[in-house]
Amino acid sequence: MSEGAQTTTGPIPIGQFVLLVKQTLKQDHLLQHQALRGEVSQWKVHNGNVYFSLRDEQGQMNCVIWRNSAVVHPSIKEGSEVVVIGGLDIWPKRGNLQLVVQRIEPIQTLGAMEEARRALIESLRNEGALDRPRMALPTLPKHIAIVTGAGSAALADMQQLIENRWPGLRVTVIGVLVQGQQAVNELVRGLAVTRSLAKPEIARRLGLPPVDAVIVGRGGGSAEDLWAFNLEPVVRAIMASPVPIISAVGHESDVLVSDLIADVRASTPSNAVERLVPDRHDVMMWMEDQSDRLGSAVHRRFSELRQHLMFMRTQLSHAPAKGLAIEQQKVTALHHRLNRSTDAMLAGQHQRLASLAATLNAAHPQRVLERGYTMVQGRDGRVLTDVASLQQGQTINLQFADGRAEADIHTIHTEEDTS
Numbered sequence: 001m002s003e004g005a006q007t008t009t010g011p012i013p014i015g016q017f018v019l020l021v022k023q024t025l026k027q028d029h030l031l032q033h034q035a036l037r038g039e040v041s042q043w044k045v046h047n048g049n050v051y052f053s054l055r056d057e058q059g060q061m062n063c064v065i066w067r068n069s070a071v072v073h074p075s076i077k078e079g080s081e082v083v084v085i086g087g088l089d090i091w092p093k094r095g096n097l098q099l100v101v102q103r104i105e106p107i108q109t110l111g112a113m114e115e116a117r118r119a120l121i122e123s124l125r126n127e128g129a130l131d132r133p134r135m136a137l138p139t140l141p142k143h144i145a146i147v148t149g150a151g152s153a154a155l156a157d158m159q160q161l162i163e164n165r166w167p168g169l170r171v172t173v174i175g176v177l178v179q180g181q182q183a184v185n186e187l188v189r190g191l192a193v194t195r196s197l198a199k200p201e202i203a204r205r206l207g208l209p210p211v212d213a214v215i216v217g218r219g220g221g222s223a224e225d226l227w228a229f230n231l232e233p234v235v236r237a238i239m240a241s242p243v244p245i246i247s248a249v250g251h252e253s254d255v256l257v258s259d260l261i262a263d264v265r266a267s268t269p270s271n272a273v274e275r276l277v278p279d280r281h282d283v284m285m286w287m288e289d290q291s292d293r294l295g296s297a298v299h300r301r302f303s304e305l306r307q308h309l310m311f312m313r314t315q316l317s318h319a320p321a322k323g324l325a326i327e328q329q330k331v332t333a334l335h336h337r338l339n340r341s342t343d344a345m346l347a348g349q350h351q352r353l354a355s356l357a358a359t360l361n362a363a364h365p366q367r368v369l370e371r372g373y374t375m376v377q378g379r380d381g382r383v384l385t386d387v388a389s390l391q392q393g394q395t396i397n398l399q400f401a402d403g404r405a406e407a408d409i410h411t412i413h414t415e416e417d418t419s
Contacts, residue, residue, distance in 0.1 A: 018092045025088045032087035033255035035114045036099070037107060040080045054084060054099065062098045070102055081107040083114055085223060087253060102253055103223050113223070117230045120257055124235070134263040135244035137276055140283075142209040143170040144276060145197060147190035147216040150175025154219035154269040161273045166280045170209060172197060178218040183228035191216065191237040191245075198243045214241060215272045216258070217248030229256040238262055248272035375399040387412055 025031055038054040045051075048067030053060050063084065065072065076082060086101035124130050144162075148155050155173065162169055174193050176186035194214045196202050203210040216238065218226070228234060229249045235257050238245050247262035248269040259265040266272035376384045377397040384390065394409045 015092060018090060018095055022090045022092060025090060029255050029259075033085065033253060034087065035083060035085050035117070037081070037083045037114075040076060040078060040082055043076075043078045054082070062096065063101050064098055065101045065104065070104060072104060073106055075106055076104065083107050105223075113227060113230075117257060120230070120232055120235070121260065124257075124261065129239060130260060132239075137244050137246075137264060138212045140278065141169070141213050141276060143172065143197075143203075143211050145172045145174060145194040145211045145214045147174045147176055147187065147194060147214065148218055148269070149178045152178075152219060154217070158215070158269050158273050161270055162277050165273070165277045169277060172208075172211065179221065179225045179228060184231050184233050187216070187228055187234045188237045191234075191241065194243075195241060198241075212243050213276055214243060214245045215248055215266075215269070215276065216245060216262075217266070217269050217272065218250070219269065220250045220254065226250050226254060226256060229258040231257075234258060235261050246272045246276060387414055 036054060038056045038060070041053045041055055041060070043050070043052040050065040050072065052063050054063050055061075063086070082104055083106075084099070084101045085103040086099045088097065089100045090097050121130075146155065146158060148158075150173070155175075159171070159173075162171055174190040176190040177183045178187070191214070194211055197206075197208070197211040200210045217229075220226075226249055229247070238247070238258055238261055244263040246264045246266050247256065247258040248266040248271065249256050249258060250268075252267035255265075264272075264275060266275055375398075377399060378384055378389075379395055379397070381397075384396065390396070390409050390412055392409055392412060396407055396409065398405045398407055
């Protein structure tokens, strides 16, 4: 190892380091749901798993499709141009880096859609929408709205979980289509309803508290099934919300544009409920604990004050005169200290002013003239400090300490002339 080499930690076992790399890869959403295009090579099937390389002229990467995790189009073969959606993983036993593919399609099927998705993300990034401040979820929501498929399994799971965590919480379900050609318009309509319900005046007319948080999403599906959440009208509707929105679309590995733009991204619809709706039992336990802590603190403080008062009463009853004398001595001592501090401060300021006066007096032009120097001025009173300011035949004023004289310039010599 070179003398200048430095390490951040360690040494640690290599297996532990590889697991750390694996964990880091898994936590990066960009590396876990990336659309890539390339040519298929080294295609082979083993025990139901598909192994291949995805390559182009600049590079390649080993890929795997685990058994039953993705549908492979029958037209895909060695040499096919494809678009895949997958995430990076590392096999700790061998340290092999590979792309785990969740979706693979011939480029004609998925390529155009993915290009549109990338263009939208780039547009949002350029306008600063991806970096805009996010709204925080309410600590105890009073009224939440859910925009999702009516009668869907995802909705049933969310409703059951809400009832388990906080029975009786006000929930408004806005059923919409979440896939197909009408899904975009339906989602935009549903989100417009939530904006209305978030307005206090409208909520009051309906006899409801205003909506203070929204969940929008659906269960899992193919890339085409989820694609409405990648389209600009839905994204803009999410951005227009006056209350925080949780995007909960598909499974944990699915990352949609709605996830990137929402205030909170949940891995699944159920996870959205867990992040938004507190568990009533946990809250009650916390409140009881805080109540006990507050009661103990108040009791302890009153006890301390009571003991202090008893002590003071005892002191005053045994030696009232002595106590007053001691306090008077303290006041007198403080008075003397204040006087001494004031005198010292004033003396210091007087000394500082005297020093400044001496410095200013020494720098006064009159003192300079008294030491034998002369100040040269033009007829207009301007001080002349160099020969470059003089001209032959010019009349100048010579200021001495005790008077003034006029002189005419006949000859001018510079330092170059005398050297």
